[in-house]
Amino acid sequence: MYDYIIIGSGYGGLSSAALLANSGLKVLLLESHSLIGGCASYYKRGDFLFDVGATTLSGVAENRPMGHLFKTLDIKPKLKKMDVGLVVKMDGKELYRYAEKDKWIETSADFFGNKSENKVWDKIYKTEEMAWEFVMNNYGLPPSSLIDIASLIKASNLKYAGLVPAAFNSLDSYLPKLLLRKENYYRFLSEQLLITSQNSIKDTPYLTAAMGLAYPSETYYPYGGMKSIADLINKKFIQCGGEIKFKNRVNKIEIEKEGYKISTVNGNVYHTKGVISNIPIWNLGIMMDGREGEYFKKKAKFFDSAWGAFTINFAIESNLAMPSAYYQVHTRTKIPYSHGNSMFVTFSEPDDFERAPKGWKTVSISLHTDVSDWELEDYEDYDRRKEFVTKKLLEEFDNQFPEFSDSAKVYVLSGTPNTFEFYTKRYRGYVGGIPHSLKKSLINIPPNKTPFKNFYIVGDTVFPGQGIPAVVLGALNIHKKINDSSIYGTKFE
Ligand SMILES: Cc1cc2nc3c(=O)[nH]c(=O)nc-3n(C[C@H](O)[C@H](O)[C@H](O)COP(=O)(O)OP(=O)(O)OC[C@H]3O[C@@H](n4cnc5c(N)ncnc54)[C@H](O)[C@@H]3O)c2cc1C
Structure with a gap:
């Protein structure tokens, strides 16, 4: 019996697999394709x-997800x-x-002829910096249990209070109106947001907009290519005793006495104490019956498009x-x-x-x-x-x-x-994941920890969302939750 079976070797699944194997757990990674990487294959x-x-690639600084992953896995x-x-x-x-921030502000001010560029971008970079710091230091996000809520209530989190309104107000409510009336500026921001938050100026929360808009600084x-990084993570996983099986498409997950029974399209059956699913929430609900299937189907229905x-x-x-x-x-x-x-x-x-x-x-x-x-x-x-x-x-x-x-x-x-x-x-x-939106905010996005025993979800359709640093942050959070016996109990509930 495996400690954890990971379904899917996108960056979320692959990173989770390597982190858990590196912590000494017996891990099997099942992948339906013949290669690793998913959308980054x-x-x-x-x-x-x-x-x-x-x-x-972004989020590589030591205190950001990729930097943290590389350090932990020593790659x-x-x-x-x-x-x-x-x-x-x-x-x-x-x-x-x-x-370089100042060079960008100067260039942008020249290009668009805006005097207030430094104010706008100073605020964006500051918000981005704080947001990364907050998510890297708090892994009970979005809070889905009393333990999560308790883990967030600490004096050191007070300085992040300003991020709360930023999560519930749009980018345009934070920008000077005069600036937004400039057609080329509006168009510039709209196209930048589309490739980062996957949404518009009016419907993207300032918090995630700031994280997206600042990404070219890193x-x-x-x-x-992306292959080279995935190969290093996979190599580490194998060195730590992990097993990967390609051409194993999971089509059924059933609960059994000591954990889960995982079946694949080609007739293989595996038994495990815990599961980490790296497949989109839209695909997950149909693989499970009963209350578990309903939970994922409901989440998929709420976030029904991308x-x-x-x-x-x-x-x-x-x-x-x-x-x-x-x-x-x-x-x-x-x-x-x-x-x-x-x-x-x-x-x-x-x-x-x-x-x-x-x-x-x-x-x-x-x-x-x-x-x-x-x-x-x-x-x-x-x-x-x-x-x-x-x-x-x-x-x-x-x-x-x-x-x-x-x-x-x-x-x-x-x-x-x-x-x-x-x-x-x-x-x-x-x-590209679920668009960041005011109507369907980060609070609603499915948390990595599900209500089911030793069952986690990771990837760009669950917290914290889209892009490689985000799905890797999900993997880091799951790893911490599984490992942190002082808050979350033992490796197995
Ligand atoms: C065109 C494009 C450009 C992008 N550009 C960037 C960029 O420049 N930078 C950036 O950070 N992000 C970018 N993204 C987003 C980024 O690629 C994704 O958000 C991220 O790679 C998603 O990773 P994931 O872990 O959610 O899983 P996925 O990549 O979706 O991987 C899931 C894995 O699960 C496997 N699988 C599915 N079903 C089953 C099953 N039933 N059984 C077993 N295995 C299964 C799949 O084969 C796949 O390998 C881009 C995305 C696209 C499409």
């Missing part, structure tokens, strides 16, 4: 390595901090989101050094079937030979799309639509990056919500 074509989804990925965390291409110009490029992604990967022959690996490009023409008016473009660094040979770069483009636009009855319609969007996106890329107009593109491959659903099994191909 990869594929290879020829000499090239492509990320399927996530490309940007040292090869990362490069970007001095320009992100380049925003808009209105025919380039706006550098410098990592953007890291992982050599060898965005899909359209992606394109290809390689180009070019040696060009770029100011940043990451670009947010405001599109000149609306890309069909896209939500928002921007695309996110990632270039591999010229000296990253794990991703591309010398003289070549990989390019990844992604944008938000509505999943229902891809749920077509007729496969030929679907193919035509996919080809059409691919063509439009590539035209936009050529217009926006004329420096590559002579470079041939090879291995051009695009993905839709259906592609994500096929490879990650995520319901309807919803990715």
Whole structure:
């Protein structure tokens, strides 16, 4: 019998598995695909390595989730901090989101002609700093039991009281009205929020908006792509005695006397004292009967939608050094079937030979799309639509990056919500997590600890939400709860 079975090897599941195995527990990781990583996985074509989804790493400072994970597991990925965390291409110009705060404020003030930029960004950076400090020091969030509430009531938390209104008021209520009336400023903020909080200026709480808006101050490029970090975490897991089984898609979780019985589509059955599910809440309810199934179905119904992604990967022959690996490009023409008016473009660094040979770069483009636009009855319609969007996106890329107009593109491959659903099994191909919203706030988002004995949930559809640092924070919190006998009892309830 295993101590814990982890279902899914996305960053949330993989980190949970490595942390628990590192603490001496007997852990089995079940993955339906043949590779680790989920939405941050990869594929290879020829000499090239492509990320399927996530490309940007943040939260790496020692007191933030990735830094904390690397330290605990004693792993040292090869990362490069970007001095320009992100380049925003808009209105025919380039706006550098410098990592250094003062340099960014000065650049932004020049670009938008706003005198009050320092006040706005000082507040955003301060809120972000405090929010990280608060979540890293309190793992009873969102409080779901008296023990959680008791763990939050301490003198050292008083200084975070200012974060409470920030969690329940929108970004626009914190910004000067004059600023918001500037069309290009409003558009800049809207597109930045869409790729971070997945929501609009009016409906994103200031707290999570600040965390999203400040992220280019801490953007890291992982050599060898997201794969390289997942590989290190997995290696540590195996070294600590963990077991991973691929092509094991879980389809049933049942309660039994000493824990849980886990069954897979290919007929395997495993027994465990505890479970950590890394699959989205939308997928979980149907795997369990009774009260447990109802609990997850109810959560899934409340958070009933999310965005899909359209992606394109290809390689180009070019040696060009770029100011940043990451670009947010405001599109000149609306890309069909896209939500928002921007695309996110990632270039591999010229000296990253794990991703591309010398003289070549990989390019990844992604944008938000509505999943229902891809749920077509007729496969030929679907193919035509996919080809059409691919063509439009590539035209936009050529217009926006004329420096590559002579470079041939090879291995051009695009993905839709259906592609994500096929490879990650995520319901309807919803990715990127639950949008941060005032209507459905962080307080409502399912906590990592469920009401069921030794049953935890981790990933971008549960607290604290979307993105790799967030799902890793979920894993760190679960690890602390399981380990912290002084507050939460023993490793097993
Ligand atoms: C296009 C795109 C770009 C993004 N860019 C960034 C970025 O730059 N930076 C960033 O931080 N975040 C980014 N994100 C978000 C980030 O990738 C995700 O939030 C994060 O990777 C989700 O991790 P997760 O642990 O929730 O699990 P997932 O990645 O969803 O993994 C779940 C795993 O469970 C497996 N699984 C599913 N069902 C079963 C089953 N029944 N049995 C067994 N296994 C199962 C899946 O195969 C998968 O491996 C991006 C996402 C997308 C789609």
